[in-house]
Amino acid sequence: MNDSVHEKLKILADAAKFDVSCSSSGSSRANQAGGIGNAVACGICHSFTEDGRCVSLLKVLMTNHCIYDCAYCINRRSNDRPRATLTVQELTDLTIGFYRRNYIEGLFLSSGVIRNPDYTMERMVLVAKKLRLEERYNGYIHLKAIPGASRDLIREAGIFADRLSVNIEIPTNSELKRLAPEKDHQEIFSPMGFISNSIAENKENRRKLHRVPAFVPAGQSTQLIVGASPESDRQILQLASGLYDVQKLKRVYYSGYQPVNEYDKRLPVLQSAPLVRENRLYQSDWLMRFYKYKADEILPPDEPFLDLEIDPKLAWALRNLHLFPVDVNHADYEMILRIPGVGVQSAQRIIAARKFSNLNYGHLTKIGVVMKRARYFMVNTDLRIPVSGMLPDTLRRQILLADKNKKATQPDTQLKLFSFPEVLPRALPESSVGYKKTGVV
Amino acid sequence: MILLYDHTYEGFLSVVFECYRRKITPFRILPETHYQEALFVRKEFIPTNPEHAERVWNGLTARLTPATRHVPLSAFLSGEPDIEMALYRFMRLAFMAEQPIGDNFADPDVLQVRKSSRRVMQEAMRMVQFARFQLTRDNIYFAPVSPAYDVLPLIMQHFRDRFADQHWLVYDLKRDYGYYFNTAEVEEVSLSQKVFNIADGSVRNDMLEEGEAVYQTMWNDYCRSITIRERLNLRLQKQHMPRRYWKFLPEKSGKNTKYES
Ligand code: SF4
Numbered sequence: 001m002n003d004s005v006h007e008k009l010k011i012l013a014d015a016a017k018f019d020v021s022c023s024s025s026g027s028s029r030a031n032q033a034g035g036i037g038n039a040v041a042c043g044i045c046h047s048f049t050e051d052g053r054c055v056s057l058l059k060v061l062m063t064n065h066c067i068y069d070c071a072y073c074i075n076r077r078s079n080d081r082p083r084a085t086l087t088v089q090e091l092t093d094l095t096i097g098f099y100r101r102n103y104i105e106g107l108f109l110s111s112g113v114i115r116n117p118d119y120t121m122e123r124m125v126l127v128a129k130k131l132r133l134e135e136r137y138n139g140y141i142h143l144k145a146i147p148g149a150s151r152d153l154i155r156e157a158g159i160f161a162d163r164l165s166v167n168i169e170i171p172t173n174s175e176l177k178r179l180a181p182e183k184d185h186q187e188i189f190s191p192m193g194f195i196s197n198s199i200a201e202n203k204e205n206r207r208k209l210h211r212v213p214a215f216v217p218a219g220q221s222t223q224l225i226v227g228a229s230p231e232s233d234r235q236i237l238q239l240a241s242g243l244y245d246v247q248k249l250k251r252v253y254y255s256g257y258q259p260v261n262e263y264d265k266r267l268p269v270l271q272s273a274p275l276v277r278e279n280r281l282y283q284s285d286w287l288m289r290f291y292k293y294k295a296d297e298i299l300p301p302d303e304p305f306l307d308l309e310i311d312p313k314l315a316w317a318l319r320n321l322h323l324f325p326v327d328v329n330h331a332d333y334e335m336i337l338r339i340p341g342v343g344v345q346s347a348q349r350i351i352a353a354r355k356f357s358n359l360n361y362g363h364l365t366k367i368g369v370v371m372k373r374a375r376y377f378m379v380n381t382d383l384r385i386p387v388s389g390m391l392p393d394t395l396r397r398q399i400l401l402a403d404k405n406k407k408a409t410q411p412d413t414q415l416k417l418f419s420f421p422e423v424l425p426r427a428l429p430e431s432s433v434g435y436k437k438t439g440v441v
Numbered sequence: 442m443i444l445l446y447d448h449t450y451e452g453f454l455s456v457v458f459e460c461y462r463r464k465i466t467p468f469r470i471l472p473e474t475h476y477q478e479a480l481f482v483r484k485e486f487i488p489t490n491p492e493h494a495e496r497v498w499n500g501l502t503a504r505l506t507p508a509t510r511h512v513p514l515s516a517f518l519s520g521e522p523d524i525e526m527a528l529y530r531f532m533r534l535a536f537m538a539e540q541p542i543g544d545n546f547a548d549p550d551v552l553q554v555r556k557s558s559r560r561v562m563q564e565a566m567r568m569v570q571f572a573r574f575q576l577t578r579d580n581i582y583f584a585p586v587s588p589a590y591d592v593l594p595l596i597m598q599h600f601r602d603r604f605a606d607q608h609w610l611v612y613d614l615k616r617d618y619g620y621y622f623n624t625a626e627v628e629e630v631s632l633s634q635k636v637f638n639i640a641d642g643s644v645r646n647d648m649l650e651e652g653e654a655v656y657q658t659m660w661n662d663y664c665r666s667i668t669i670r671e672r673l674n675l676r677l678q679k680q681h682m683p684r685r686y687w688k689f690l691p692e693k694s695g696k697n698t699k700y701e702s
Contacts, residue, residue: 005659006655006658006659006662009663009666013662013663013667014667017666017667017669018669035605036605036606036607037603037604044566044570045570046570047570047571047664047682047692048678048681049667050668050674050678051669051670051672051674052674052675052676052677052678052681055664059667094659097656098656100576100604101573101575101576101582102572102573139603258669258671273671275672349544352544352546353544353547356548357547359547366546366552367546
């Protein structure tokens with residue numbers, strides 16, 4: 001390791017920072033004898049930057065040189081910026097050096113395109129291959145699949161990586177063609193489809209035969225840029241929902257467009273990135289993945305944009321007041337989950353605890369339900385406020401008012417969703433009395 | 442009656458065993474070091490009996506779901522005042538009830554035990570997140586830590602699985618003991634002579650492997666480079682990564698300025 005690597009790392013980490021995908025979760029790879037590392041199912045944040053984001057992976061570009069000229073990208077070829085390229089060996093050493101010091105869960109390697117997609121992809125695959133085969137590294141690897149790269153290379157990438165992603169960036173093809181004329185959706189969806197088919201095929205094979213190596217065990221993800229082009233939230237959520245259902249993607253990331261390249265008149269003039277909107281999209285995405293909401297429920301055809309003032313779950317409840325109040329002592333899990341103020345954990349606890357006794361206000365508060373909000377939407381043994389009498393607008397005003405009165409409200413960013421997992425890695429042992437040191441100081 | 446024990450988990454389980462055997466209902470259960478003479482209350486010291494502890498442990502384990510099995514030990518490790526009585530009642534409930542009680546959040550003892558356990562597990566998780574190894578000249582990766590609770594026993598397996606091919610030492614500065622792994626076995630150690638600063642675990646530069654400072658600097662700069670300046674949110678950073686861990690983090694402690702490029 002020397003100064004030049006150090007300088008290159010600064011340039012290439014800076015260039016990669018708008019790639020939002022920080023999660024290292026979804027893969028569980030056991031360490032093999034004599035090797036280093038394991039990927040833990042829930043992902044672990046090893047640090048937090050001053051903007052409050054989780055640092056889990058060494059997220060870096062192999063190079064920020066690029067032959068393309070996408071309007072929304074800081075690395076486009078027409079920008080005059082410092083450029084650098086890390087070699088395969090340098091990237092390997094950096095990953096291992098950081099990993100052994102417990103700085104990171106693994107590597108997230110992306111890249112600008114040098115020479116051509118195949119040349120670029122090949123070098124990225126080499127890094128993963130070297131890590132796995134020479135360093136016997138079993139930690140997490142996320143590779144960006146370069147659109148236009150050959151299937152053979154993508155297949156090889158999928159053997160060494162835990163996750164692959166192809167970024168869509170611009171939600172509609174027409175807008176993409178306007179901002180990045182050299183690209184089109186076809187070129188992006190083709191490798192994406194190939195990857196998802198290969199994953200499905202691999203799963204099938206692994207069911208039948210043991211010892212088939214896993215292909216992209218942590219699945220596929222993508223990123224959408226929000227606000228660089230005029231698509232509505234409804235369009236974005238419909239697209240995301242299709243990606244989850246049809247392409248079986250593990251995650252869709254939303255990146256509020258951070259104004260760069262202001263000189264380019266094709267881009268909107270923004271003061272700052274649309275963070276609240278980004279947050280609402282993440283919340284909606286969360287609802288689709290973990291609460292089984294349909295994209296159409298979150299935004300029906302006559303509502304193109306998300307309400308920035310209230311979260312999408314509350315917005316849905318206010319549109320569907322006829323389904324409330326929900327009786328927490330009898331309703332099924334899905335419906336309890338739809339009560340504003342009840343999260344996944346509280347809902348599970350409600351189901352678990354009500355087997356022992358009927359739940360009242362006090363129980364629910366202790367369980368972690370935000371009663372200030374939830375009480376309008378539920379009944380329990382000592383709370384019977386009929387919500388049906390209240391009009392949606394009145395209720396909305398009341399809840400917003402209550403939120404305002406709460407002093408020092410949590411800043412509302414998407415980062416809340418990325419707070420570190422509450423469960424410990426699976427690798428933690430079940431407790432045993434087998435060890436002696438249990439004194440408490 | 443006040444029952445005293447040696448402040449180990451096994452000791453505590455032995456107390457529970459005695460209570461059942463002799464049908465005692467304790468008034469309090471306390472580590473002997475915490476006991477202050479009281480005039481009118483009877484007290485008794487219960488010695489640790491590994492066999493008894495094991496029996497209580499097995500009985501208890503059988504009555505908890507796999508997902509809640511870690512709860513009694515981690516709650517115990519919280520060392521919180523009177524966690525013993527809450528745990529004792531938790532166990533009685535577990536032995537009496539027909540179904541596993543670990544999720545009965547409506548019961549105040551279960552709730553208290555679960556909450557303590559959660560705090561301890563969270564601290565354990567934080568160690569997994571924020572422990573930082575530095576490579577020393579003798580090729581040992583050394584991570585000084587100072588957790589709020591005695592959580593090292595809970596996380597050894599994780600480091601062992603992950604860093605299976607390197608020599609490492611994780612050392613609890615506060616409790617003055619640690620675990621050393623020699624690529625085959627984990628060993629509990631307590632160092633009588635310390636070559637590191639016992640306050641922040643820093644090691645003299647000439648004791649560190651040559652490349653160590655460079656890695657620390659690169660990591661520090663890496664964390665700076667990926668920060669989006671337009672979105673600074675120091676409060677959120679502190680919320681996820683409280684200040685008390687910072688002195689061990691190369692990206693936060695600022696001690697890596699020794700490396701001059
Ligand atoms: S191909 Fe990627 S790196 Fe190159 S300009 Fe477009 S977005 Fe930027």
